[in-house]
Amino acid sequence: MTETKARIAILGASGYTGAELVRLLARHPRVSIVALTADRKAGQSMAEVFPQFAPLTLPPLVTIDEVDWTGVDLAFCALPHGTTQQVIKRTLDANPQLKIVDLSADFRLRDPGAYEEWYGHAHQALELQQEAVYGIVELYREDVRKARLVANPGCYTTTAILPVVPLIEAGAIDPSVIVVDAKSGVTGAGRSAKESLLYTEVTDGMHAYGVGSHRHTAELDQEYSKAAGRSVVPSFTPHLIPMSRGIYATIYVNTAPGVDAAGVHRVLADFYASEAFVHVLPLGQVPQSRFVKGSNMCFIGVAKDRVPGRVIVISTTDNLVKGASGQAVQNMNVMLSYPETLGLEQIALFP
Template sequence: MTALNVAILGASGYTGSELVRLLSRHRQVAIRALTADRKAGQAMADVFPQFVHLDLPKLTTIAEVALDEIDLVFCALPHGTTQTVIAELFAKKPEIKVVDLSADFRLADPAAYEQWYGHPHQALELQSEAVFGVSELHRAAIKDARLVANPGCHSTTSILPIVPLLKERLIEPDSISIVSATGMSGAGRAAKEGMLFSEVSEGVHAYGVGGHRHTAELDQEFDAAAGRTTRATFTPLLIPMNRGIYATITVRLSGGATAEALHASLTTAYWGEPFVTVLPFGKVPQSRHVRGSNNVQIGVVADRGPDKAIVLCTLDNLVKGASGQAVQNMNLVAGFEETEGLTQLAIFP
C-alpha cells in the first residue's frame, strides 16, 4: 500500500507535536517533513524527548520542504501567517492537499474575517474554497476539499452539541449561553509571563470576554443551522490543567420541546459516530474521561425551569479540538478509514 506523504509546518508547537504523536501510529501515513523556523536543524527528539525512539526527519525551515515529495500538508502555524504560506504552497503545487489548524480560513465571509481579525484576508480565493472542518457535520464536503480549515477547540465543543438542536428548531437561537473552560495548552507553547505556573495555578479566570474570536465560528455555524442570525453569549475560562475543554451551555426550549427531546435529538444525530458519545439523559460528562483521545462526550440535563435545559460537552483541546480532528479530516480527504490512527482510549487517571 502506498503511503500518504505528509509535512507538518510548525511541528515545534503543541498541535504540531500532537500531530506527530497521532500520525506515528497511522498505518497509511509517512511523515516526510517537519518544520520549525527557530529550531531548524534540530532533531524532533531534542524539542520533544518523548519522540526519541521514532525515526523522524530533522526540523527544517518551510522553504527547505521538497513539495514534490509531499501529498498533504498540515499547517500548525500562528494565526495571521498561514494565508500567504498556503497560497504559496498551492502556487507551487496546485494538487497538494492542506489541513490548516490556524484560524486563517475558518470564516467564509471576508467581512466577518476583517471584523474579527482586524485586517483584510490575504487569500480571498482560497478563503472561499476552504471547507470548515467539523468532521461529523461537513463530512461530504471535506472528502472533496483541497483546503480544510480545522475549527477551534472552543468552537468544536459548542458546535457539536448545539447545531443539531438548531436544525430541528428545538431551542431558541437567541437564548444560547456558553461558558467554556479550557486547559493551559490552548494558549500555545510560546513563553508568556501570564502563563507561568505561579500566575495561573490555584485559580480560574475568564478571558476574551464578549469578544473571543471563536465566537465568529459559532455565529457562522449557528446561523447556517438556524437559518437566521443568532448571537450566542460566549465566555471562555482558563483553568489550571494541561489538557481538556468543557462547555456548559444553557438553552431555552422552543415550541414545547423538553430536555428529553433535546437528548433524543442528539442521540439520533450522532448515532453510529465513532468519536461522539451522547451519555444517558441526566448524566454529566467529565473531561478526564476523554483526555488524550479523539472522543467527545455530550450530556443533557433538565434545568429547574420547564423552558430551559443545560447541555454539556467535553473533549481534549489538543486532540479532537485540534490535531485529532485534523487527522480525522485528513483521513476523509485521503479516503482512509475515518478512525485510522485515532482509536486510542482516554488516559485515566
C-alpha cells in the first residue's frame, strides 16, 4: 500500500510556518494537500499570498469553518497561540479520528500551572493538554508514534533541548548552571506587520529582547527538569539577528566531576549516532547557521572553554524547518508510519 497518500489540511497557511509546510508537503510523495485555511486571506489563492507557489496547483485559502473534514487524515495547525487550543478542541471533538500536529505553543507545557503562569490565563482544553505529546522525535519517538495530538516544540527550545537533554540524562553536566545565549533569524517573529520587524529596524544591527522573560524558557524548564529529575532553571537570552532563518544557541555548561569536553562530545556523538537529522561535528568544530538553512538538520559542536570545568556546546537549526515545519513533517511521518526522512531530504541552501 505504499502508494496511498495521506490527506492533509493546513490551518494557518498564510504565515511563514504555513508556507514552509506547503513547500515541504507539496513535494512529499505520500501526502496530498486537501485544505488550506487563512481566515483573513480566505478567498485568495496561495499564489497571491506566496507567489513562489504560483506554478503549483493548490486548494484555495478558506476559513477554518469552511473545511470539509471528511477523509482528512491529519491536520497541521499553524495558528496563533491562545486561540489554537479551542480550535483544536472543537475540531477533534467533531473528528475524533483526526491526527493533529500543532505548531503553536498551546499544548507544549504539560503542567497547567506552568501554562497559566507563562501565558496569563487558564488552559481551555486541559484533557488535550494532558494527551498531547511533546514532538521532539529524537527524544519521544515512541510516544509520537502513538499520538493523536503532537505539540511541535518551539524553535529556540528544539535547538537548546537537543544538545542539552542527553547531557543532563547522562549526568555529564551540572544542570544547576546552564546559560543559553540564543540568537534567532527574523522569520522566528512571523509575518505580522510590526514596526520593530521592518527591514530598516532589523538589518545591519542586533539586539537582545525578552531578557529573562521569553516564553520559550518554560519549555526549557520543563524538559531540562524532566531530564534532571529535579527543577532546573537555566539562563536564556534571545537575540534578534539580521538573517532570515536560523537559531544559533551558544550554551555554557559546567561539567560533572571527571568529565571534560571530550566526554561531553562523546555523550552527544553516541546519542545521535543513528539519527538522520542531528549531526554532531568533530570535537572543537563549531557549526554555522547557514549550513542548516532550508534543511531539517540540527548541527551540534562542542568546544572546551578556557575556564576549567566549563564546556561550550553550540547548536543550530533552521527555525522554520527543524524548528517548526520540518519537525512537524517529521512528526507526521512517524505518526503515519512513513519513513522518518520522507520529504525532508533537502540539503541546506548554501551559499
